[in-house]
Amino acid sequence: MDSSSPLHVLMFPYLAFGHISPFLQLARKLCAAGDVRITFLSAAANLSRIQSLLPALPSVTVVPLQLPALPGLPAGAESTADLPADSPAVELLKLAVDGTRPQVELLLRELRPHLAVFDFGMHWLPAVAEPLGVRTVFFSVFAAVSTAYFTVPARRLHGPNPTLEDLKAPPTGFPAGDASSIRSVPYYQAANFLYIFKSFNGGPCLYERVVKCIESCSAIMAKTSVEMEGPYIDYVERQFGKPMLLTGPLAPEPPKGKLETRWAKWLGGFPKGAVVFSSFGSETFLTDDGARELLLGLEMSGLPFLVVLNFPAKRVPGGTNLPGGGGAEEELRKRLPEGFEERVQGRGIVHSGWVQQQHILRHESVGCFVCHAGLSSVMEGVVAGCRLVMMPQKGDQYVNAKLFAGDLGIGVEVERRDEDGWFAREAVFAAVRKVMPPPVMTEEDEEESENGMWKKVKEKHGKWREFLMNKELQDGYVVELVERMRKLANA
Missing domain, CATH: 3.40.50.2000 (Glycogen Phosphorylase B;)
Structure with a gap:
């Protein structure tokens, strides 16, 4: 040429x-x-x-x-x-x-x-x-x-x-x-x-x-x-x-437009870096048990959280062939633990459907991203300054999580059972606690944040975010x- x-x-x-x-x-x-x-x-x-x-x-x-x-x-x-x-x-x-x-x-x-x-x-x-x-x-x-x-x-x-x-x-x-x-x-x-x-x-x-x-x-x-x-x-x-x-x-690339008012208003009610955001993309879905344990683990953390749960596409009468179909809210309610909404009222939201993920991740109140370790999502989380908790569900997500948590030291994986990948609410809570300080810090927590995982993850995260930026x-x-x-x- x-x-x-x-x-x-x-x-x-x-x-x-x-x-x-x-x-x-x-x-x-x-x-x-x-x-x-x-x-x-x-x-x-x-x-x-x-x-x-x-x-x-x-x-x-x-x-x-x-x-x-x-x-x-x-x-x-x-x-x-x-x-x-x-x-x-x-x-x-x-x-x-x-x-x-x-x-x-x-x-x-x-x-x-x-x-x-x-x-x-x-x-x-x-x-x-x-x-x-x-x-x-x-x-x-x-x-x-x-x-x-x-x-x-x-x-x-x-x-x-x-x-x-x-x-x-x-x-x-x-x-x-x-x-x-x-x-x-x-x-x-x-x-x-x-x-x-x-x-x-x-x-x-x-x-x-x-x-x-x-x-x-x-x-x-x-x-x-x-x-x-x-x-x-x-x-x-x-x-x-x-x-x-x-x-x-x-x-x-930086997202265009502004965050929807309803999310901006809700997130704006919490301190900087306090909120846990969780999303698994549009084509990765948790089982019913997985969704329940995730929600209960986040409830245990005591931190404010926004969770997006989507479901495999299905056709329902009067609905559309989209994630959750016309019955997305009904599918969501099925997965909520008994009494969950009342217990987390004011500090926890579970949503089904599309959201402005990059805008949410970049909001100053969001400090942790619980995700499936899809490559694009992980990159979005790192660039936004969020600490990563990874729960890979299939294929390349598994080795992505090992690359970022193991090789690069950015974030952690949720501990799973070897034979079937099942995870408990306690494992979700433990993973979030490794990268996020609790809402009320004890002297022991303060010492751990200076010498333990929080500090290491923060340092590694800062290094790779600077590289990507x-x-x-x-x-x-x-x-x-x-x-x-x-x-x-x-x-």
């Missing part, structure tokens, strides 16, 4: 907004850093929401793809948000993405971008793009530790169907000693990881898709940094024999990324 011409990048994330959002964030960063033009692909039904997240970016063109109709995939379902989390149709969505291959090939022939940045669902894309002279970059929206633990060739040593014992241990050559806090994982987490190797509807399993993506592409891209994940980055590069292009951690450093990552992408396009 001519060094004076814009770098044309085609971007194709998987059809889940947990994947689309990091691609959009990357698109905004690339456009701000240099002379870059982007063509963004997604299913037609997602375009309006995508365009609303790309204001004042004329260098980005959003192109709709038509998903093929598949038996079992509801009409109009064009992202995971349109489907119940436990629906078999979630797996059919991967096959629908596979069905867009002819459209994508035609676009690549017409547009001839310099690079195609793609996601795990498109293991076939390099075979289409590379013969056309379009270099391909697999963009992992997960932490490097996730790729290192789950989807490296060393996992093949166990064959196509690894056992629970296989998955409890890291793969051969995984960082050890001081380089990683992960020595093994408990039984219930290994059981969850079996999903990665399960095939649905005759398609390739998740492991096969990801490894094929990485083995076939020109380079790997990850939203991380050497400072945070150096040993895992090195390991992945060695495993695949190809470079990792680092975007930097892609710290969340260093605009010059973060912008430098993206500038270097654009330079490496240009070199790759010319290779």
Whole structure:
């Protein structure tokens, strides 16, 4: 490519907004850093929401793809948000993405971008793009530790169907000693990881898709940094024999607008840093028992709290196909312990539905964030200045929690039972107490806050928050990324 011409990048994330959002964030960063033009692909039904997240970016063109109709995939379902989390149709969505291959090939022939940045669902894309002279970059929206633990060739040593014992241990050559806090994982987490190797509807399993993506592409891209994940980055590069292009951690951008009056008024009634905020995102759900123990543990803390509990999508008469459907409040009431509302009146709120998470986290009264350890949520919590209590529920969340609590020393995990992951209210209370001072401080508490976990977490948190908030450093990552992408396009 001519060094004076814009770098044309085609971007194709998987059809889940947990994947689309990091691609959009990357698109905004690339456009701000240099002379870059982007063509963004997604299913037609997602375009309006995508365009609303790309204001004042004329260098980005959003192109709709038509998903093929598949038996079992509801009409109009064009992202995971349109489907119940436990629906078999979630797996059919991967096959629908596979069905867009002819459209994508035609676009690549017409547009001839310099690079195609793609996601795990498109293991076939390099075979289409590379013969056309379009270099391909697999963009992992997960932490490097996730790729290192789950989807490296060393996992093949166990064959196509690894056992629970296989998955409890890291793969051969995984960082050890001081380089990683992960020595093994408990039984219930290994059981969850079996999903990665399960095939649905005759398609390739998740492991096969990801490894094929990485083995076939020109380079790997990850939203991380050497400072945070150096040993895992090195390991992945060695495993695949190809470079990792680092975007930097892609710290969340400041939210637009203001916090809703009802939340601002309620939070404003408490001292600085006193409130515990808990949310598990839009696609991670606690069991009934888990919700009860969480609420009772927060009640035990004596601290004010705001908890967001959402439920798997369902259709109810007169309702909508959204988390909780039309019966969200009814679902919420079912999970509240007897007498709970009366006991916590004035200091505890439980809500179902969407909230302005970043605005809430950044409110001066919020001091602790109890979350599922999703990568974006953890980053939002750290940047907002909140101490972390992590309760991972599935997949990459488990290794994220170990990265942040174990390797980086930011926050703590709630203690769980090894065989099934069950946790007690006392464990929630203990985890919150490790990072938050009690509402009334005794002399013993004061001594503990000076010499114990509170101080250590505060120091570590301050260090990494400063790193993530260093605009010059973060912008430098993206500038270097654009330079490496240009070199790759010319290779």
